[in-house]
Amino acid sequence: MKKFIILAMLILSINISAKSNSKTGNSIKENTKNITKTQSGNGSSFETAIKVKTVDEEYKYLSVNYPGSTVLGQALVYDDKGTPYDILTVQMPDGKTAKFYFDVTEVFKMYEEMFGL
Template structure:
């Protein structure tokens, strides 16, 4: 009886738990949370890649990658949206507007195996598979933590007018000095420099990846 109870709990933990968002997309909420994983040689021969994925229960995600190849190391961050449909996992990337598609299988409540069906980047191995392990619950950063003071604290926007609205609301009496486009770790930024009433300057960083180059 005890073994049957344990088996029953396992089945409950591995059964789909669906949440429908306001936009109609569905989430298998078992995938929400903080997940880690790694792989070697799949993307590029000799490349070791590890990651920490934060999937929010509102359908957004942030993933931090670390790459090692020989003595070279690098890191990058991606953001986007995720959802599930008919047993498939969909991952939309803000930086290129493309969506990867995976089939997925829960090995247990804290481990899930993904197998690629459609991915944007080329791979050495056409059958790209990996396992994510859950390490905790994900908490979405509040907008107040993003003050536009650097790339790391850049403010995500959906249009250029939002940049000026933010600057006017947060820098009274400031005058536009310059505006420039910048690319950092695969993401696109508008950097607005203003002159403050006291003569000093201040720069605001805006993340425009979601719409840059898409005709907006």
């Protein structure tokens, strides 16, 4: 039940992020400065996942670093240690696809604190 509630909150925040990103303009670049400070890798694998504090940071990271890209899908997965990751499948402007791994541990901690889970 705990994971279900966290997943529901994650989905809700994704929808809010997608809507807010279409209206934010240049402020996105300013907000991504915090992401690169917490970033532990390039996001190409579990080992190099980008650590984020909100789901919104995932989309901001992509819009700043890969302008013109489109998110095709998103999956919440856990590694063998139980660490939660969002994996975003992205179509690049040249038509190729890539996967980006985001460590969402801090997102889950925030929801647990907010809802006493």
